[in-house]
Amino acid sequence: MNDFSMSIPYKELDEGIKLSIRNAERLIKDAEILYDNGCYPSASFLAIVALEEEGKAFMLLKRLLDHTNIPKKQWDDKFKNHKPKLIAAQETICKYRKLRIKVGSKRWKQVHLTDLAKIFLEHKDDCLYVDWDFKTRRTQITGKWKSPLKDVTFGGFPLIDKNKRRKTAKDLIYEAKLGLEASQSVVEEKNENSDNHNSKI
Numbered sequence: 001m002n003d004f005s006m007s008i009p010y011k012e013l014d015e016g017i018k019l020s021i022r023n024a025e026r027l028i029k030d031a032e033i034l035y036d037n038g039c040y041p042s043a044s045f046l047a048i049v050a051l052e053e054e055g056k057a058f059m060l061l062k063r064l065l066d067h068t069n070i071p072k073k074q075w076d077d078k079f080k081n082h083k084p085k086l087i088a089a090q091e092t093i094c095k096y097r098k099l100r101i102k103v104g105s106k107r108w109k110q111v112h113l114t115d116l117a118k119i120f121l122e123h124k125d126d127c128l129y130v131d132w133d134f135k136t137r138r139t140q141i142t143g144k145w146k147s148p149l150k151d152v153t154f155g156g157f158p159l160i161d162k163n164k165r166r167k168t169a170k171d172l173i174y175e176a177k178l179g180l181e182a183s184q185s186v187v188e189e190k191n192e193n194s195d196n197h198n199s200k201i
Contacts, residue, residue, distance in 0.1 A: 006072045013064040017057045021183050024053035028176050035173060040165035041127035041148040047172035048086075048124045054179040055085030058092045061186060082124075086117035089179050096182035119155045123168075126152045 008016070027050035035043040056079060063070055070079070078084050090113045125131065127148050134143045145151075152159045152168075159165045 007069040008072075008075060010064055010067050010069050013060045013070070017060045017064065017187060020053045020057040020060065021180065021187065024050040024057070024176065024180055024183070027053065028173065028180060031169075031173050031176065035166075035169050038162075038166075040162070040169040041152050043169040044152075044165075044172050045124055045127040047169065047176040048120050048127075050176040051089045051120070051172075051179050052082055052085040054092075054176070054183045055087070055089035057183050058088045058186065059085065061190060065190065082121055083114070083117045086120050087113045090116055092182050092186065093175070093179050096178070096185065122156075123152070123154045126154075 027046045031043045031046035031050065034040075034046065059079060060070075094113075126146065130145065130147045132143055133146045133151075152165055154168050159168055
């Protein structure tokens with residue numbers, strides 16, 4: 001098997017970008033349906049997965065613009081890894097926010113993007129899985145079971161009541177929609193630049 005067959009050719013990346021954006025749009029719509037029906041942890045989960053798909057689109061776009069193939073190992077290590085995709089999404093959203101939303105808005109506080117990705121991933125797990133919490137606290141010496149039905153946290157803080165879960169899901173859906181808007185804007189800009197380049201030739 002040659003090296004080329006074990007890579008995604010950069011000429012194929014445009015389709016992957018479009019499919020990732022369309023999938024993010026689908027996930028956001030599904031998250032909104034779940035949100036409207038009071039399924040806040042599931043809505044949060046899908047909003048975070050939508051952000052990951054948006055991040056994948058941004059990562060693919062960078063490789064497309066660089067005319068770089070993606071070897072299978074790199075695909076497995078980077079593009080199937082949740083954290084780099086969330087970081088890529090947040091980097092692009094931050095750049096987009098500066099263009100579209102007043103800098104210094106109370107809605108957004110600067111957080112190190114790696115920490116934010118970690119918070120999103122922990123919240124995503126809390127929203128989906130029953131798990132054993134090994135963490136010990138002063139008031140809790142032994143671990144306990146955690147469930148999306150009652151023990152959802154965000155950034156280490158428990159979302160005890162339904163209103164906090166609702167607000168977190170709403171914020172994550174908003175973030176995913178902003179990511180979708182940013183990804184569509186970046187792709188449009190790429191297409192315009194490509195059209196301008198082709199018209200000069």
